[in-house]
Amino acid sequence: DTAVSQTPKYLVTQMGNDKSIKCEQNLGHDTMYWYKQDSKKFLKIMFSYNNKELIINETVPNRFSPKSPDKAHLNLHINSLELGDSAVYFCASSQDGGGSYNEQFFGPGTRLTVL
Amino acid sequence: AQSVTQLDSQVPVFEEAPVELRCNYSSSVSVYLFWYVQYPNQGLQLLLKYLSGSTLVKSINGFEAEFNKSQTSFHLRKPSVHISDTAEYFCAVRPGGSYIPTFGRGTSLIVHP
Numbered sequence: 620d621t622a623v624s625q626t627p628k629y630l631v632t633q634m635g636n637d638k639s640i641k642c643e644q645n646l647g648h649d650t651m652y653w654y655k656q657d658s659k660k661f662l663k664i665m666f667s668y669n670n671k672e673l674i675i676n677e678t679v680p681n682r683f684s685p686k687s688p689d690k691a692h693l694n695l696h697i698n699s700l701e702l703g704d705s706a707v708y709f710c711a712s713s714q715d716g717g718g719s720y721n722e723q724f725f726g727p728g729t730r731l732t733v734l
Numbered sequence: 735a736q737s738v739t740q741l742d743s744q745v746p747v748f749e750e751a752p753v754e755l756r757c758n759y760s761s762s763v764s765v766y767l768f769w770y771v772q773y774p775n776q777g778l779q780l781l782l783k784y785l786s787g788s789t790l791v792k793s794i795n796g797f798e799a800e801f802n803k804s805q806t807s808f809h810l811r812k813p814s815v816h817i818s819d820t821a822e823y824f825c826a827v828r829p830g831g832s833y834i835p836t837f838g839r840g841t842s843l844i845v846h847p
Contacts, residue, residue, distance in 0.1 A: 623777075650833060660772075660822050662837045674833050709777055720828045721785075722768055723835065725777035 622646050623726040625710050631732045632700055640695045640729045642710030650674075651693040652723065653685060654709040662709075668693055669715065697731075705733045736761035738827050740838035748846050749817055755810040755841045757799075757825030767808040768826040768835075769799055778824060784808065795819075820845045 623644045632638055644651065652675075653665040666685040667675035673685070682698045693710060707730050711723040741756040759765065766785050770778040782793040789801040799810045808825060825838040 660840045660842075662778075662824065662840075664834065667833055669833060711778075715833060720766055720830065720832065722780045722783050723778075725770075725779065727777045728775075 621727075623710055623712055623724050625708075625726040625729050627729060628727065629730050629732075631734065633734055634700055634702060636700050637696070637698045638700060638731070639697070640708055640710075640731075642693045642695070642726055644691055644710075644712040644724070646712055646714070646724060648712035648714045648724070649690060650713045650715045651687065651690075652711040652713075653693065653695050654711060654725075656707045656709060656728070658706070666693075666695075700731075700733045702733050705731055707731070736765065736827050736829055736836050738825055738836050738838040740823075740825055740841045742841050743839065744842045744844065746844045746846060747815055750814045752813050753811065753815050753819075753843065755823050755825075755843065757808045757810065757838060759806050759808065759825075759827045759836075761806075761827060761829055764830045766828040766830065767799075767801055768828070769797070769808070769810050770824045770826060770837075772822040772824065772840075774821070781810070781823070815843070815845050817845050817847060819843060 650669045652667045655663045668687045671687045684696045687693045707728045710726040713723045739758045768783045769781040771781045772778045782791045784801045792798040797812045822840045828835045
């Protein structure tokens, strides 16, 4: 009964390929996020969607494109993969708004390795 | 803009000893404060949070943190750690009215037998 799920868990691919990571949350939350965690465990926010609308788009190469088909899903598509894209990518969700900004629920992560 | 500083990147401690993981933040507005824990090869999970009310908040597994507004701190403590507490701990800040949380760089707690 996973609250935030991601697929795949591991992704190994060659430089230059295009890949997608999928995220789904069954918590009924209205805000979803993508984070990148590097080898030193530093967490960098990449994107955030609230009610399917993009609200945060940090300095991320435009090879990364998020897509939110509905409130429960936020997918991440990466074009022309580079060695530096190797990291663990986390999806998260939270229930916000109405003056209340709450904790985030994280998925298990997708470990991306670019060869 | 806000920032979060976790003063120790790594804290080694022996089992059953007390521990404190330090977190300081800066923000020009009121904030919500969180501690998350990340066990090896897992996602982050909430450990405890301060939104309002009592400045001392506790988790179900014995951790506690105290919001100190004058010192802009939210240090995490546990009086007696277990081997199973070995993990990465992240302090996070959300300014009121903001969708953008800021995370510290994490503190690796290593509990030795």
